[in-house]
Amino acid sequence: MDNKQCILAIDQGTTSSRAMVFNQKAEVVTSAQEEFSQYFPSEGWVEHDAEEIFTSVLNVTRRALAQAESEEGYQVAGIGITNQRETTVVWERATGLPIYNAIVWQDRRTADQCDALKEEGLEASIRSRTGLLLDPYFSATKIAWILDNVGGARAKAEAGELAFGTIDSFLIWRLTGGEVHATDATNASRTNLYNIHTGQWDPELLKIFRIPASLLPKVLDCSADFGLVAPSLFGRTIPITGVAGDQQAATIGQCCFEPGAIKSTYGTGCFVLMNSGSEALVSKNRLLTTVAYQLDGEVTYAIEGSIFVAGAAVQWLRDGLGVISSAAETEAMASGLQSNSGVYLVPAFTGLGAPYWRPDVRGAIFGLTRDTGPAELVRAALESVCYLTHDLFTAMAEDGIKPKLLKVDGGMVANDWLVQFLANTLDMQVYRSSIAETTALGAAYLAGRYLGVYGDFSSFSQLSQGGDQFQPDIDPDQREALLKGWSDAVFRTL
Numbered sequence: 001m002d003n004k005q006c007i008l009a010i011d012q013g014t015t016s017s018r019a020m021v022f023n024q025k026a027e028v029v030t031s032a033q034e035e036f037s038q039y040f041p042s043e044g045w046v047e048h049d050a051e052e053i054f055t056s057v058l059n060v061t062r063r064a065l066a067q068a069e070s071e072e073g074y075q076v077a078g079i080g081i082t083n084q085r086e087t088t089v090v091w092e093r094a095t096g097l098p099i100y101n102a103i104v105w106q107d108r109r110t111a112d113q114c115d116a117l118k119e120e121g122l123e124a125s126i127r128s129r130t131g132l133l134l135d136p137y138f139s140a141t142k143i144a145w146i147l148d149n150v151g152g153a154r155a156k157a158e159a160g161e162l163a164f165g166t167i168d169s170f171l172i173w174r175l176t177g178g179e180v181h182a183t184d185a186t187n188a189s190r191t192n193l194y195n196i197h198t199g200q201w202d203p204e205l206l207k208i209f210r211i212p213a214s215l216l217p218k219v220l221d222c223s224a225d226f227g228l229v230a231p232s233l234f235g236r237t238i239p240i241t242g243v244a245g246d247q248q249a250a251t252i253g254q255c256c257f258e259p260g261a262i263k264s265t266y267g268t269g270c271f272v273l274m275n276s277g278s279e280a281l282v283s284k285n286r287l288l289t290t291v292a293y294q295l296d297g298e299v300t301y302a303i304e305g306s307i308f309v310a311g312a313a314v315q316w317l318r319d320g321l322g323v324i325s326s327a328a329e330t331e332a333m334a335s336g337l338q339s340n341s342g343v344y345l346v347p348a349f350t351g352l353g354a355p356y357w358r359p360d361v362r363g364a365i366f367g368l369t370r371d372t373g374p375a376e377l378v379r380a381a382l383e384s385v386c387y388l389t390h391d392l393f394t395a396m397a398e399d400g401i402k403p404k405l406l407k408v409d410g411g412m413v414a415n416d417w418l419v420q421f422l423a424n425t426l427d428m429q430v431y432r433s434s435i436a437e438t439t440a441l442g443a444a445y446l447a448g449r450y451l452g453v454y455g456d457f458s459s460f461s462q463l464s465q466g467g468d469q470f471q472p473d474i475d476p477d478q479r480e481a482l483l484k485g486w487s488d489a490v491f492r493t494l
Contacts, residue, residue: 019064044108080242080447109143131289180227185294242446253438264411285395305392
């Protein structure tokens with residue numbers, strides 16, 4: 001094989017789009033990133049302009065391609081896509097144009113619809129088929145909202161004129177010039193329409209959520225033929241051969257291939273996934289059962305805990321309050337304090353995710369005094385992410401899951417103070433990969449696996465580069481006092 005062959009990963013996230021090129025040693029050759037607009041048209045609503053997302057993807061891909069091929073002499077053999085999950089786009093098949101903004105995974109507008117379905121006693125049946133709960137987080141009620149609130153949409157959908165996709169599907173459609181309408185099993189498993197046991201869109205679920213089957217994409221393995229990029233976009237055709245939702249891609253990038261391996265990604269939100277192998281474990285503590293990955297027709301499952309606000313809290317401090325100008329400032333501000341001074345932030349800006357699942361709750365700050373300043377707010381925001389992770393691990397422990405090591409990745413974990421506080425809060429060893437963007441690496445692996453650029457799990461694991469270990473170094477009584485303060489804050493918020 002030509003040792004200058006490489007893979008380009010498109011990592012389409014909640015606040016930015018990134019393109020990263022990886023060589024055959026899984027090393028980063030080049031990357032490009034571009035932020036895009038966030039829209040909050042009503043309380044609890046979050047939207048993106050899908051056209052702006054597609055433009056940002058084209059921009060970063062062209063930059064990364066040019067740098068890798070023209071400047072570094074590499075040849076991109078294929079493209080992998082990873083994406084913000086659950087975010088919902090409905091578009092016209094004839095034009096490829098969205099009929100409404102993308103409704104983002106954080107959006108809470110369908111909470112009443114979810115409550116109504118719960119009152120009908122449908123949650124148990126939905127959960128048994130999908131592994132998910134009834135929550136506005138997932139795609140099904142978002143699709144129904146678009147069909148019910150955009151003029152003529154439901155009639156067009158019934159006539160087969162519209163298509164639905166999570167962001168991966170929308171990108172595949174547009175990149176292939178409308179030739180391919182497909183998704184992978186991980187993204188399908190986040191819609192509340194996909195039966196994770198049969199591996200099919202479920203007719204009963206389509207009936208419950210009132211979704212015409214004609215809207216839905218074909219579901220493929222994570223490593224598969226997703227079509228060819230139209231030559232007009234990048235000057236030639238390039239195959240798309242790997243797709244996974246961002247948290248599943250990070251699970252792959254962290255080489256969590258053995259049952260019991262667990263990772264946590266700290267991006268806009270925080271998501272803990274534990275590989276459960278061929279068994280679809282059912283949590284008694286409202287954690288989710290989901291598809292970790294599907295390869296060669298074989299499904300590997302995971303248990304997941306979802307925290308809606310992690311890096312988004314830091315973004316709020318920067319863009320909403322203006323107390324910092326960049327996320328990089330937060331480490332020195334937090335570490336410069338002797339304690340948290342009793343200040344707790346419960347970042348329920350769009351409700352609380354696992355294990356609470358309360359879309360109606362909103363954020364709160366407790367313990368404010370005249371001495372409270374920007375540093376205390378910053379530290380409270382960083383601490384909240386660690387406390388919420390602890391809540392997930394407590395739920396997992398009650399399900400009999402007690403890991404000894406946590407692998408972490410995502411933009412937030414560049415902050416040493418945060419990762420050390422996480423180790424202290426969990427009372428557990430935390431391992432940080434040397435590649436923070438393991439999400440993109442996972443997408444690259446899936447694409448490269450199909451093309452023969454990367455080998456099996458064991459050979460890919462050997463490529464996985466070193467990282468940093470963080471050991472707990474906190475007095476147990478101090479840890480308990482901090483957690484008690486957090487529990488009080490959550491109780492008062494709820």
